[in-house]
Amino acid sequence: MNLNLETINGFNVLIIKEERIDAHNSAELKDYLLKMIENGKIRILINLGNVRFIDSSGLGALLSGNKQIAVKSGKLALINIQKQVLSMFELTRLNRVFEIYADLNEALSSET
16 A cells, blocks of 8 residues: 655644555555554544545544544544545544544644
8 A cells, every 4th residue: 555654743644645445455554554553653644635435444444543543542533535535434424433624734723
């Protein structure tokens, strides 16, 4: 899975550079997120701007990371979600579980 990690204003911004998060790569995403959390990175913004499709295994990987972050009293939020991916979050009502922001600036300004 093609991932890029940047640190911006105390947040670890994980950019997913894939068009799909599905059964073929969701386990890798889940493992990466859990390793980040184990290493103390508990303020994570996941940039989904490149993602055009997500299935239940992809949603499960994100949920797993979200649960582990909650245990550590951290924050995991999603940014730059394309319309078709957002519809999956709405359909499964996961938009009520995740903090979702239009972009990086909106997510960072919510912290002030």
